[in-house]
Amino acid sequence: MNCSRFETLLSDYMDGMLDERVKAAVSQHVGSCPKCEALLKEVTHLREQLADFPEVAVPEAMVERILKQTTGLPKEQGFWQALVLPAFRPLLTQRYAFATLMMFVFLSFAVNVMGPGFSAFSYSRLSPSSLMNQADRMTEQVYAKWREFNDLKLRVGEEFRLFKEDMFGRLDYHLVTILFRSYSESIQEEQRDAETPTSDKENENEQ
Amino acid sequence: MQGVDAKLVQSCMEGDARAWESFIRxxxxxxxxxxxxxxxxxxxAEELTQDVFLKIYQNLSSFRPSAGSLQSWVMRVGRNLVIDHYRSHKKEKNVAGSEELEVMELGAAPKTASPFESLYLREKAEFLQSGLAQLSPELKEAILLRDLEGFAYQEIAEMLEIPEGTVKSRINRGRIELAKVLRRMKGGQVRA
Known part of the structure; x- marks a missing residue:
């Protein structure tokens, strides 16, 4: 065992990874070589210092920046988002999308068929003939509503027409009245002029 | 462990924000x-760590549980990025007295440490850091991963993609070299 060989085996010796024979040889060399003994002490102390090396703390702002640049920060989720939505999320995947759509269409149709009378619902109402009758009834209702609207529209139109006639009639009457009154006044003035004596007219002219 | 690693990565790839946050932390x-x-x-270091996670996030699908642990993979990605940065900024390598140490937050320092203890910790950290900076990159890396980060020889071998024997050899030489450097810095005798 020499100093060069000792340096090669130093770490294994410190880690206890040498077999007994080699370990004994190294121990013997350390005991007899002051330089190697000093080196062993320095490296042992160094390892202790490195093991005790203060660590750098992870800044929380850095973690937040990383999250924002990638998936974003996990938001605080309420009951709906934390429990209800995840339960239904699998239904929105591609695999189950068609089945989910069909279920939705069926449910909406079923609710529509049931109408407001949930208590009167029975499975017989889902038979084809029952569904056709329901469809016919809905069509009649819609048509009746349309007829009612159309009648109302005609009535309103008629009322408006009468109103218009009435208004224009009233306007015509007032216009004629004004014209007649004006004409009457002009006629009366001419009559007064005709009844005035000639001497009075001459005097008026000289003045 | 492989199953746990794979499951975590899979959750992150599926967009599980909480799993990804856990991964980061x-x-x-x-x-x-x-x-x-x-x-x-x-x-x-903060910037590089951010870059590492962004790169990991974009390459989650490249993790192979059969090739090693998730930790080894993460540290390998980190190490490669850090090494690239280190090589491109070699001339700016700081030898001693880094100003960053003065603003560094020491996570291990107890909050009840006295000012004297805090100062002592900082000076010790600066002293060791200065010594490490004088080592060659391969030896420094081996010391960092083994004695500072506490990785096993096999993990280091996986990360650096070198034989385990080479890892042991580098660690051994690195320790001896660092001890000599620190001795020189303290003003002691130089060993022949």
Whole structure:
């Protein structure tokens, strides 16, 4: 065992990874070589210092920046988002999308068929003939509503027409009245002029 | 362990934000410390750690559980990025007295430490950091991963993609070399 060989085996010796024979040889060399003994002490102390090396703390702002640049920060989720939505999320995947759509269409149709009378619902109402009758009834209702609207529209139109006639009639009457009154006044003035004596007219002219 | 690693990565790939946050918090400490040891700069270490996670996030699908542990993979990605940065900024390598140490937040320092103890810790950290900076990159890396980060020989071999024997050899030489450097810095005798 020499100093060069000792340096090669130093770490294994410190880690206890040498077999007994080699370990004994190294121990013997350390005991007899002051330089190697000093080196062993320095490296042992160094390892202790490195093991005790203060660590750098992870800044929380850095973690937040990383999250924002990638998936974003996990938001605080309420009951709906934390429990209800995840339960239904699998239904929105591609695999189950068609089945989910069909279920939705069926449910909406079923609710529509049931109408407001949930208590009167029975499975017989889902038979084809029952569904056709329901469809016919809905069509009649819609048509009746349309007829009612159309009648109302005609009535309103008629009322408006009468109103218009009435208004224009009233306007015509007032216009004629004004014209007649004006004409009457002009006629009366001419009559007064005709009844005035000639001497009075001459005097008026000289003045 | 492979199953747990694979499950975590799979959750992250599926967009599970909580799993990804857990991933970040699990490995950010080791990454930022490794980056700091290499760069001697806290701000640069922070930037590099961010870059590492962004790169990991974009390449989650490339993790292979059969090739090693998730930790080894993460540290390998981090190490490669840090080394690239280190090589491109070699001339700016700080030897001693890094100003960043003065603003560095020491996570291990107890909050009840007296000012004297805090100062002592900082001076010790600066002294060791200066010694490490004088080692060659291969030896420094081996010391960082083994004695500072506490990785096993096999894990280091996986990360650096070198034989385990080479890892042991580098660690051994690195320790001896660092001890000599620190002795010189203290003003002691130089060993022949």
């Amino acid at each position: 699990t490995y950010s400490g080791r990454l930022i410390n490794m980056a700091y040891r290499y760069t001697n700069s806290y701000s640069v």
